Amino acid sequence: MLQYILKRLWHTVYVVVGISLISFFFIHLSGDPVQLMLPGDASEKEVDELREQLGFNDPLYLQYARFASKAIQGDFGQSLYYHVPVMELVIERLPASLELAVAAMLFALVLAIPIGIISAVKRGSFLDMGSMFGALLGLSMPHFWLGIMLMLFFSVELGWLPTSGRGTMAQLIMPAVSLGLSLMAMFARLTRSVMLEVLSLDYIRTARAKGLKEQIVIAKHALKNALIPLVTVAGMQFGFLIGGTVIIETVFGWPGLGRLVVQAIFSRDYPLVQAIVFVLSLLFVGMNLLVDILYVYLDPQISYSAEK
Amino acid sequence: MNPMITTTESSSFRQATENIMPRIRLALETGREVVKRPSALAGGVLLLTILMTSMCFPFLYPEDPLAQDLLARFTPPVWQEGGTWNHILGTDNLGRDILSRLLYGSRTSLLVGFSAVFVAELVGIVLGLISGYYGGRTDSVIMRIADIFMAYPFMLLTISVIAVLGPSILNLILVLGISDWVTYARTIRGSVLSLKEKEFVEASRAIGTRDITIIVRHILPNVVSPLLILGTLRVANIIIWESGLSYLGMGVPPPMPTWGRMLAEGRVYITEAWWLVTLPGLAIMFTILSINLLGDGLRDALDPRLKNL
Numbered sequence: 001m002l003q004y005i006l007k008r009l010w011h012t013v014y015v016v017v018g019i020s021l022i023s024f025f026f027i028h029l030s031g032d033p034v035q036l037m038l039p040g041d042a043s044e045k046e047v048d049e050l051r052e053q054l055g056f057n058d059p060l061y062l063q064y065a066r067f068a069s070k071a072i073q074g075d076f077g078q079s080l081y082y083h084v085p086v087m088e089l090v091i092e093r094l095p096a097s098l099e100l101a102v103a104a105m106l107f108a109l110v111l112a113i114p115i116g117i118i119s120a121v122k123r124g125s126f127l128d129m130g131s132m133f134g135a136l137l138g139l140s141m142p143h144f145w146l147g148i149m150l151m152l153f154f155s156v157e158l159g160w161l162p163t164s165g166r167g168t169m170a171q172l173i174m175p176a177v178s179l180g181l182s183l184m185a186m187f188a189r190l191t192r193s194v195m196l197e198v199l200s201l202d203y204i205r206t207a208r209a210k211g212l213k214e215q216i217v218i219a220k221h222a223l224k225n226a227l228i229p230l231v232t233v234a235g236m237q238f239g240f241l242i243g244g245t246v247i248i249e250t251v252f253g254w255p256g257l258g259r260l261v262v263q264a265i266f267s268r269d270y271p272l273v274q275a276i277v278f279v280l281s282l283l284f285v286g287m288n289l290l291v292d293i294l295y296v297y298l299d300p301q302i303s304y305s306a307e308k
Numbered sequence: 309m310n311p312m313i314t315t316t317e318s319s320s321f322r323q324a325t326e327n328i329m330p331r332i333r334l335a336l337e338t339g340r341e342v343v344k345r346p347s348a349l350a351g352g353v354l355l356l357t358i359l360m361t362s363m364c365f366p367f368l369y370p371e372d373p374l375a376q377d378l379l380a381r382f383t384p385p386v387w388q389e390g391g392t393w394n395h396i397l398g399t400d401n402l403g404r405d406i407l408s409r410l411l412y413g414s415r416t417s418l419l420v421g422f423s424a425v426f427v428a429e430l431v432g433i434v435l436g437l438i439s440g441y442y443g444g445r446t447d448s449v450i451m452r453i454a455d456i457f458m459a460y461p462f463m464l465l466t467i468s469v470i471a472v473l474g475p476s477i478l479n480l481i482l483v484l485g486i487s488d489w490v491t492y493a494r495t496i497r498g499s500v501l502s503l504k505e506k507e508f509v510e511a512s513r514a515i516g517t518r519d520i521t522i523i524v525r526h527i528l529p530n531v532v533s534p535l536l537i538l539g540t541l542r543v544a545n546i547i548i549w550e551s552g553l554s555y556l557g558m559g560v561p562p563p564m565p566t567w568g569r570m571l572a573e574g575r576v577y578i579t580e581a582w583w584l585v586t587l588p589g590l591a592i593m594f595t596i597l598s599i600n601l602l603g604d605g606l607r608d609a610l611d612p613r614l615k616n617l
Contacts, residue, residue, distance in 0.1 A: 011455065018456030022465070029472045136604075140596035142548045144555055145589035148575060152586070156579050243463025247552045251575070261464070262556055265471040273471070277464050285459045 005293060012289050016282065023278040024067045027270050028060070037080060037268045076275035081267045086275040089260065094279070096166055097256030100249070101241040103172055104180035109234065112184045113223075116191020120199065121218060131188065138185030144247040147178035151251075164253030175252045179244050183237055190233055194226040228295070235291025239284045341609030348605020354598035362414040371395075373412045373565050377403035382581050398583045400573065406583065409565040410591050416566045417595065420480055421547040425539050427485025432492025433535070437523055439493065440500025451497070454490045462487055466549065470558045477560045480553065484546050495538055499531040533610040540603035544596045551592050567592050 027033040034051045051057060054077075055066060070076070076086045115135075119128040151174060154161040165171050198204065199222055207217045245258035253259070257276050264272040342348045361368075383399040384391045385406075391398060397406040439450040457465075465487050473479045503509060503526075512522050553559040554568025562569070567588040574584025 014452060015456050015459045018453070019459060022456070022460060026468050026472055029469065136600055137593070137597065140544070140593050140600055142551050142589065142592055142596075144552060145571060145585075145592065148571065148578065148585045149589065152578055152582055156582075239459075239461045243461040246463050246467065247555060250556060261467070265467065266557075273468060277468050280464055281460050284461055288459065 001296065004296060008289055008292050012285055015285055019278065019281045019285070020068055020071060021064070023274050023281070024064050026277075027274065033270065037270050039268075071278065076278070077271040079264075079269055079272045081264070081269040081272070086272045089272060090257065090275050090279050093255060093257045093260050096254060097242075097245050097249070097258060099166075099172070100175055100179065100245055100254060100256060101238065103176035104183065104241055104244075105234065105238070107176050107180040108184035108187055109230075112187030113191055113230070115184075115188040117195055117218065117223065119188070119192040120195035123196065128192075132192070135185035135188045138181050139189075141182065143178050143182055143244055144251050146181055147174060147248055147251045150174045150178055166255055171252075175248050175254050178251075179241060179248045183240070186237070187230065187234065191226060191230060194229050195222060198222045198226050232291055232295055235287055235294070238287040242280050242284055338606070338609050342602075342605045345605045345608065347601050348609070351598045351601025351603075351605060354594065355602055358414060358595055358598060359418065362411065362418055365411040369408060369411065371405045371408040373404060373408040374563050375404065379403065382577070384581070385583050385587075397587055398581070400570075400581070400584055401577055406570075406587060409570060410567070410587060412565045413567040413570060413588065414591065414595070416477070416560050416564060417547045417550060417592070420477065420484065420550045420560070421543045423481045424484035424488065424546045424550075425543050427481060428488040428542065429492050429535060429539055431486060431489035433496055433528075435489065436493035436496025437500060437527065440497035441504065441519065441523055441527070447497075450493070454493055457487070457490045463549065463552070466553065467556065467558055470553065475553075475558050475561050477564075480550065480560060484549060488542060488546070491542070492535065492538060495534050496531055499534060500527055503527050503530055537603060537607045537610060540599060540606055544599040544603065547592065547596060547599075 034047055034054070034056055038047060038050060055063060058066075074087050076090075078084065079086045079089060082089060115131050119131050122128050150161075151163050154174065155163045160170075161174055162168075162171050195218075199218075204217060204222055207221045208214070212221075242258075245254075245256055246262060247258070248254065249256045249258035250262050257280060261273060261276040264270075264276065342352065377399065380395065380399050380403040381401060383395050383403070385398045386393055386396050388398075395405050395407070397410065399405055400409070435450050435454075439447045466483050469483050469487075470479060473483070509522060509526050512526055517525075550559055551566070551568035551571070554566040555572045557569070557572065559568050560566050570588040571585055574581065574588070578585055
């Protein structure tokens with residue numbers, strides 16, 4: 001077990017190094033990062049000054065070494081737009097994004113599991129077909145459009161919910177629902193198919209043959225095993241949520257990292273973009289690590305030594 | 309490895325035709341299986357209709373999607389009070405015809421969707437085949453790179469790269485395609501690993517067939533179905549992402565109409581004109597729905613084991 005965790009940690013280390021490489025190099029993709037950061041009408045002198053200030057005259061490997069050693073200390077430099085250390089901005093906005101992602105995940109799981117179970121148990125019924133078609137519809141909708149539709153209905157038509165901002169429960173509902181709906185659809189489909197598989201296994205037949213109530217068979221025996229793949233997928237989908245916040249936060253004016261990164265891109269504030277991209281990826285990697293360890297804990301059958 | 313046996317022209321021709329006949333039969337059977345499922349059939353017909361319309365509409369509905377008519381701003385769709393037959397689905401804030409813009413937008417979305425999946429499949433197939441077939445150090449290097457790509461939130465990767473390279477249709481296709489290769493590479497690698505041990509591959513290797521021939525002749529045809537299923541379902545995802553990027557202003561640059569940008573422009577006028585934010589979204593939804601229905605049907609028909617995908 002310990003060996004497995006160590007191995008996973010080692011895996012995480014090189015992934016993080018890889019991510020730092022991508023986060024560092026992507027601003028060099030266009031050739032000259034300084035041209036990218038300044039408006040088109042910047043003078044030669046301004047360009048040279050900024051280049052010198054940000055150390056772009058040094059060889060690339062030196063620049064990367066500097067970036068990496070500072071990044072380890074949580075220092076990503078100054079924001080070109082806000083003129084404060086970018087990490088400050090990131091830490092200030094991170095809770096809002098996490099709040100949104102967690103709310104969306106909870107919304108998705110709380111509804112998807114019962115829907116999936118009912119569909120599996122009542123396989124082929126009108127209820128099953130209806131909810132599975134609903135799930136497919138949910139998967140086919142861009143989440144930001146769903147957000148706009150909710151806004152059109154609940155804010156513009158009915159005036160029940162505010163269109164933007166953060167602070168109250170009412171402001172959280174629409175962003176979380178629109179971010180979570182396609183996940184919910186996916187989880188419901190997954191729960192259904194896993195439940196169907198588990199329900200056909202021998203130990204379930206044994207449990208039924210013992211004369212246990214169907215509810216107990218489903219809740220105690222089947223669901224426990226069906227949850228394993230669900231946990232894995234839910235963990236992996238965290239990355240999707242992070243990506244999704246970028247657009248949803250923009251739609252609802254939610255003051256999180258997603259909206260900040262879009263604004264930073266448009267104001268050419270690349271140190272800020274770098275920091276946000278790096279921090280969000282780290283979050284994602286950390287989540288994956290957690291899921292992998294949890295996975296082994298949940299299912300002792302998985303051999304730790306097995307090559308992942 | 310040197311080829312130890314040489315085949316004559318005629319026998320290789322015979323071999324080729326022998327190889328092709330069962331595949332055609334398989335394709336026909338798959339088609340029949342798909343058609344048997346009403347939902348898959350509906351998806352297929354819907355997708356075909358969308359594809360045909362997006363190709364032929366300039367003949368059917370020759371309205372200019374860029375022509376502004378400021379006097380006819382915010383004309384509602386024809387069934388609502390104030391709507392006219394001149395603009396069946398109404399007009400936007402600049403008086404441009406919505407239906408025509410939607411039709412042009414379908415071209416952008418479908419073009420980006422299918423091309424990006426093509427790029428992703430190409431990169432994924434090549435790397436997956438190499439990784440699975442040769443194994444060893446090559447395999448671990450490719451798979452480590454794949455891990456890093458998997459760890460990078462897809463949306464962030466694409467927006468940061470697009471932000472640097474600048475939005476254009478080609479950049480969009482390349483960036484979306486290259487960001488998405490990992491799934492294909494992993495699928496292929498898995499299949500190759502199991503196929504490599506099969507007798508027919510070992511037999512072929514034993515008689516001295518070159519690696520490239522084994523890969524193209526014996527391994528590739530056996531991984532076509534997972535690739536087809538995966539590719540179909542990924543087209544749907546890519547179209548959603550493309551519309552998201554367009555919404556953020558990082559998609560195909562104006563003046564070319566895209567569904568995502570129509571939504572972004574309409575969002576500003578959400579209180580005045582509901583159709584501006586509703587119709588492009590419906591267009592995206594029906595397109596994605598048709599692809600998903602077809603993809604689900606293909607999966608059930610080709611490979612029932614993949615039902616959990």
